Amino acid sequence: MVSIGGSVLAPDLEESVVQGHADAIEQLDATGIDLGVVVGGGSVAREYIEAARNLGENEIALDDIGIGVTRLNARLLIAALDDIAAPAPIESYQGGLEAMRRGDVPVLGGVTPGQTTDAVSAALAEYVEADLLVYATSVPGVFTADPDEDETARHIEAMTPQELIDVIVDTELVAGSSAPVDLLAAKLIERSGMRTIVLDGTDPDRLVDAVLRGDHDGTDVTADGAQTMLPEWQ
Ligand SMILES: Nc1ncnc2c1ncn2[C@@H]1O[C@H](COP(=O)(O)OP(=O)(O)OP(=O)(O)O)[C@@H](O)[C@H]1O
Protein backbone atom coordinates (compact mmCIF):
# COMPACT_ATOMS: atom_id res chain seq x y z
CA MET A 1 0.00 0.00 0.00
CA VAL A 2 1.47 3.30 -1.10
CA SER A 3 0.47 6.65 0.38
CA ILE A 4 1.60 9.68 -1.61
CA GLY A 5 1.28 13.05 0.11
CA GLY A 6 -0.33 15.81 -1.92
CA SER A 7 2.73 17.97 -1.22
CA VAL A 8 4.79 15.27 -2.92
CA LEU A 9 2.47 14.46 -5.84
CA ALA A 10 1.53 17.97 -6.89
CA PRO A 11 3.55 20.60 -5.03
CA ASP A 12 3.13 23.05 -7.94
CA LEU A 13 0.73 21.11 -10.16
CA GLU A 14 3.54 20.24 -12.58
CA GLU A 15 2.62 17.50 -15.05
CA SER A 16 6.15 16.06 -15.13
CA VAL A 17 6.14 15.56 -11.35
CA VAL A 18 2.80 13.76 -11.41
CA GLN A 19 4.03 11.65 -14.34
CA GLY A 20 7.16 10.71 -12.38
CA HIS A 21 5.04 9.29 -9.57
CA ALA A 22 2.79 7.49 -12.05
CA ASP A 23 5.87 5.95 -13.70
CA ALA A 24 7.04 4.64 -10.31
CA ILE A 25 3.61 3.06 -9.67
CA GLU A 26 3.68 1.50 -13.13
CA GLN A 27 7.17 0.14 -12.50
CA LEU A 28 6.01 -1.52 -9.28
CA ASP A 29 2.85 -2.83 -10.92
CA ALA A 30 4.90 -4.37 -13.74
CA THR A 31 6.69 -6.61 -11.21
CA GLY A 32 3.37 -8.31 -10.43
CA ILE A 33 2.96 -6.81 -6.95
CA ASP A 34 -0.68 -6.11 -6.01
CA LEU A 35 -0.76 -2.38 -5.32
CA GLY A 36 -3.10 0.17 -3.83
CA VAL A 37 -2.45 3.91 -3.84
CA VAL A 38 -3.79 6.67 -1.59
CA VAL A 39 -3.24 10.33 -2.46
CA GLY A 40 -3.24 13.33 -0.11
CA GLY A 41 -4.45 16.88 -0.60
CA GLY A 42 -1.26 18.90 -0.02
CA SER A 43 -1.13 22.66 0.14
CA VAL A 44 -4.17 23.10 -2.13
CA ALA A 45 -6.35 21.28 0.41
CA ARG A 46 -4.90 23.40 3.21
CA GLU A 47 -5.56 26.63 1.27
CA TYR A 48 -9.21 25.69 0.62
CA ILE A 49 -9.65 24.57 4.23
CA GLU A 50 -8.15 27.80 5.56
CA ALA A 51 -10.35 29.98 3.32
CA ALA A 52 -13.51 28.08 4.30
CA ARG A 53 -12.51 28.17 7.99
CA ASN A 54 -12.19 31.96 7.75
CA LEU A 55 -15.66 31.98 6.19
CA GLY A 56 -17.00 30.27 9.33
CA GLU A 57 -17.27 26.63 8.20
CA ASN A 58 -17.13 23.88 10.86
CA GLU A 59 -14.37 21.25 11.07
CA ILE A 60 -16.38 18.37 9.59
CA ALA A 61 -17.38 20.50 6.61
CA LEU A 62 -13.72 21.52 6.26
CA ASP A 63 -12.73 17.85 6.26
CA ASP A 64 -15.22 17.29 3.44
CA ILE A 65 -13.53 20.08 1.48
CA GLY A 66 -10.18 18.39 2.13
CA ILE A 67 -11.57 15.06 0.92
CA GLY A 68 -12.73 16.77 -2.27
CA VAL A 69 -9.20 18.02 -2.97
CA THR A 70 -7.62 14.62 -2.25
CA ARG A 71 -9.98 13.08 -4.79
CA LEU A 72 -9.02 15.74 -7.34
CA ASN A 73 -5.37 14.77 -6.79
CA ALA A 74 -6.34 11.11 -7.14
CA ARG A 75 -7.90 11.96 -10.51
CA LEU A 76 -4.68 13.66 -11.55
CA LEU A 77 -2.64 10.55 -10.76
CA ILE A 78 -5.18 8.34 -12.53
CA ALA A 79 -4.84 10.59 -15.60
CA ALA A 80 -1.08 9.97 -15.62
CA LEU A 81 -1.32 6.22 -15.06
CA ASP A 82 -1.78 4.09 -18.13
CA ASP A 83 -4.73 1.71 -18.04
CA ILE A 84 -3.52 -0.04 -14.85
CA ALA A 85 -5.66 2.10 -12.52
CA ALA A 86 -9.37 1.94 -11.78
CA PRO A 87 -10.81 4.81 -13.89
CA ALA A 88 -12.11 6.98 -11.03
CA PRO A 89 -11.06 7.54 -7.40
CA ILE A 90 -12.30 4.74 -5.17
CA GLU A 91 -14.40 6.02 -2.24
CA SER A 92 -14.46 3.03 0.15
CA TYR A 93 -12.15 0.33 1.50
CA GLN A 94 -14.39 -2.35 0.05
CA GLY A 95 -14.17 -0.63 -3.34
CA GLY A 96 -10.38 -0.67 -3.00
CA LEU A 97 -10.29 -4.40 -2.36
CA GLU A 98 -12.74 -5.09 -5.21
CA ALA A 99 -10.56 -3.10 -7.63
CA MET A 100 -7.48 -5.04 -6.55
CA ARG A 101 -9.31 -8.35 -7.03
CA ARG A 102 -10.18 -7.24 -10.58
CA GLY A 103 -6.48 -6.62 -11.19
CA ASP A 104 -6.78 -2.80 -11.18
CA VAL A 105 -4.71 -0.45 -9.03
CA PRO A 106 -7.21 1.38 -6.79
CA VAL A 107 -6.41 5.08 -6.30
CA LEU A 108 -8.13 6.62 -3.29
CA GLY A 109 -8.25 10.06 -1.77
CA GLY A 110 -10.09 10.67 1.50
CA VAL A 111 -12.89 8.44 2.73
CA THR A 112 -14.50 10.00 5.80
CA PRO A 113 -14.18 13.23 7.87
CA GLY A 114 -12.12 13.33 11.08
CA GLN A 115 -8.92 11.80 9.73
CA THR A 116 -6.38 12.27 6.93
CA THR A 117 -5.35 10.11 4.01
CA ASP A 118 -2.65 8.67 6.32
CA ALA A 119 -5.42 6.81 8.11
CA VAL A 120 -7.06 5.83 4.82
CA SER A 121 -3.79 4.16 3.76
CA ALA A 122 -3.39 2.32 7.07
CA ALA A 123 -7.03 1.17 7.05
CA LEU A 124 -6.92 -0.01 3.44
CA ALA A 125 -3.59 -1.75 4.09
CA GLU A 126 -5.22 -3.62 6.98
CA TYR A 127 -8.35 -4.36 4.94
CA VAL A 128 -6.49 -5.90 1.99
CA GLU A 129 -3.91 -7.55 4.31
CA ALA A 130 -1.01 -5.74 2.68
CA ASP A 131 2.57 -6.89 3.30
CA LEU A 132 3.94 -3.38 3.40
CA LEU A 133 2.69 0.18 3.86
CA VAL A 134 4.87 3.03 2.54
CA TYR A 135 4.26 6.71 3.26
CA ALA A 136 5.91 8.89 0.61
CA THR A 137 5.87 12.26 2.32
CA SER A 138 7.61 15.63 2.23
CA VAL A 139 10.07 14.92 5.07
CA PRO A 140 12.74 12.19 5.16
CA GLY A 141 10.92 10.13 7.78
CA VAL A 142 9.76 10.57 11.36
CA PHE A 143 11.73 12.91 13.64
CA THR A 144 11.73 13.25 17.42
CA ALA A 145 9.84 16.54 16.87
CA ASP A 146 8.61 18.56 13.87
CA PRO A 147 11.85 19.34 11.98
CA ASP A 148 10.25 22.49 10.55
CA GLU A 149 9.65 23.81 14.07
CA ASP A 150 12.50 22.38 16.15
CA GLU A 151 16.07 22.49 14.89
CA THR A 152 17.16 19.95 17.53
CA ALA A 153 14.72 17.34 16.09
CA ARG A 154 16.53 14.07 15.31
CA HIS A 155 15.72 11.64 12.51
CA ILE A 156 14.49 8.21 13.71
CA GLU A 157 15.69 5.24 11.63
CA ALA A 158 13.54 2.57 13.27
CA MET A 159 10.77 2.62 15.86
CA THR A 160 7.82 0.64 17.22
CA PRO A 161 4.20 1.69 16.52
CA GLN A 162 3.91 2.77 20.18
CA GLU A 163 6.96 5.03 19.78
CA LEU A 164 5.35 6.48 16.64
CA ILE A 165 2.18 7.19 18.63
CA ASP A 166 4.23 8.86 21.38
CA VAL A 167 5.95 11.18 18.86
CA ILE A 168 2.77 12.36 17.14
CA VAL A 169 0.22 12.19 19.95
CA ASP A 170 0.33 15.96 20.51
CA THR A 171 -0.23 16.94 16.87
CA GLU A 172 -3.45 18.87 16.30
CA LEU A 173 -6.55 17.07 15.05
CA VAL A 174 -8.06 19.79 12.88
CA ALA A 175 -8.82 19.82 9.18
CA GLY A 176 -5.63 20.35 7.18
CA SER A 177 -3.19 19.53 9.99
CA SER A 178 0.35 18.34 9.15
CA ALA A 179 2.11 15.22 10.41
CA PRO A 180 4.18 12.53 8.72
CA VAL A 181 1.52 10.00 9.83
CA ASP A 182 -1.66 10.94 11.71
CA LEU A 183 -2.60 9.48 15.10
CA LEU A 184 -5.40 7.22 13.84
CA ALA A 185 -3.02 5.80 11.22
CA ALA A 186 -0.44 5.09 13.92
CA LYS A 187 -3.05 3.30 16.05
CA LEU A 188 -4.16 1.23 13.05
CA ILE A 189 -0.52 0.35 12.31
CA GLU A 190 -0.13 -0.70 15.93
CA ARG A 191 -3.17 -2.98 15.97
CA SER A 192 -2.49 -4.57 12.59
CA GLY A 193 1.27 -4.93 13.11
CA MET A 194 1.66 -3.65 9.53
CA ARG A 195 5.26 -3.25 8.41
CA THR A 196 5.52 0.46 7.60
CA ILE A 197 8.10 2.79 6.07
CA VAL A 198 7.92 6.59 6.14
CA LEU A 199 10.24 8.18 3.59
CA ASP A 200 10.93 11.29 1.56
CA GLY A 201 8.84 10.65 -1.55
CA THR A 202 9.80 13.74 -3.52
CA ASP A 203 11.96 11.54 -5.76
CA PRO A 204 9.66 8.66 -6.89
CA ASP A 205 12.69 6.36 -7.35
CA ARG A 206 12.98 6.21 -3.56
CA LEU A 207 9.58 4.53 -3.39
CA VAL A 208 10.66 1.93 -5.96
CA ASP A 209 13.95 1.27 -4.12
CA ALA A 210 12.15 0.85 -0.80
CA VAL A 211 9.48 -1.52 -2.12
CA LEU A 212 11.64 -3.64 -4.43
CA ARG A 213 14.93 -3.63 -2.54
CA GLY A 214 14.11 -2.61 1.02
CA ASP A 215 16.55 0.24 0.45
CA HIS A 216 15.62 3.62 1.96
CA ASP A 217 16.80 6.42 4.29
CA GLY A 218 13.45 6.95 5.99
CA THR A 219 11.92 5.45 9.12
CA ASP A 220 11.01 1.78 9.61
CA VAL A 221 8.05 1.12 11.90
CA THR A 222 8.07 -2.51 13.02
CA ALA A 223 6.75 -4.44 16.03
CA ASP A 224 10.25 -4.78 17.53
CA GLY A 225 11.48 -1.36 16.40
CA ALA A 226 14.22 -2.93 14.25
CA GLN A 227 15.10 -1.97 10.69
CA THR A 228 13.34 -4.21 8.18
CA MET A 229 15.12 -6.74 6.04
CA LEU A 230 14.50 -7.20 2.33
CA PRO A 231 10.84 -7.44 1.31
CA GLU A 232 9.32 -10.91 1.76
CA TRP A 233 8.58 -11.30 -1.94
CA GLN A 234 12.29 -11.23 -2.84
N1 LIG B 1 7.71 14.33 14.34
C1 LIG B 1 7.67 14.73 13.06
N2 LIG B 1 8.51 14.15 12.16
C2 LIG B 1 8.47 14.53 10.85
N3 LIG B 1 7.64 15.49 10.36
C3 LIG B 1 6.80 16.10 11.23
C4 LIG B 1 6.77 15.74 12.60
N4 LIG B 1 5.80 16.49 13.21
C5 LIG B 1 5.26 17.26 12.27
N5 LIG B 1 5.86 17.06 11.07
C6 LIG B 1 5.48 17.76 9.83
O1 LIG B 1 4.78 16.85 9.00
C7 LIG B 1 4.83 17.35 7.67
C8 LIG B 1 4.69 16.19 6.69
O2 LIG B 1 3.40 15.91 6.49
P1 LIG B 1 2.39 16.72 5.48
O3 LIG B 1 1.06 16.54 6.09
O4 LIG B 1 2.82 18.08 5.20
O5 LIG B 1 2.58 16.07 4.12
P2 LIG B 1 2.11 14.69 3.54
O6 LIG B 1 1.99 13.63 4.61
O7 LIG B 1 3.08 14.43 2.49
O8 LIG B 1 0.64 14.88 3.00
P3 LIG B 1 -0.16 16.13 2.45
O9 LIG B 1 0.83 17.06 1.81
O10 LIG B 1 -1.11 15.55 1.50
O11 LIG B 1 -0.84 16.72 3.65
C9 LIG B 1 6.16 18.07 7.55
O12 LIG B 1 5.95 19.31 6.94
C10 LIG B 1 6.64 18.25 8.98
O13 LIG B 1 6.88 19.60 9.26
Ligand SMILES: O=c1ccn([C@@H]2O[C@H](COP(=O)(O)O)[C@@H](O)[C@H]2O)c(=O)[nH]1
Ligand atom coordinates in the same frame (compact mmCIF):
# COMPACT_ATOMS: atom_id res chain seq x y z
O1 LIG C 1 -10.27 10.38 4.90
C1 LIG C 1 -10.01 11.62 4.94
C2 LIG C 1 -8.94 12.20 4.25
C3 LIG C 1 -8.74 13.56 4.32
N1 LIG C 1 -9.56 14.35 5.08
C4 LIG C 1 -9.38 15.83 5.10
O2 LIG C 1 -8.62 16.28 3.99
C5 LIG C 1 -7.42 16.94 4.45
C6 LIG C 1 -6.30 16.68 3.49
O3 LIG C 1 -5.87 15.31 3.58
P1 LIG C 1 -4.31 14.96 3.81
O4 LIG C 1 -4.23 13.50 3.93
O5 LIG C 1 -3.88 15.67 5.09
O6 LIG C 1 -3.59 15.52 2.65
C7 LIG C 1 -7.21 16.42 5.88
O7 LIG C 1 -6.44 17.31 6.67
C8 LIG C 1 -8.65 16.31 6.37
O8 LIG C 1 -9.12 17.59 6.70
C9 LIG C 1 -10.58 13.77 5.80
O9 LIG C 1 -11.32 14.43 6.51
N2 LIG C 1 -10.77 12.42 5.71
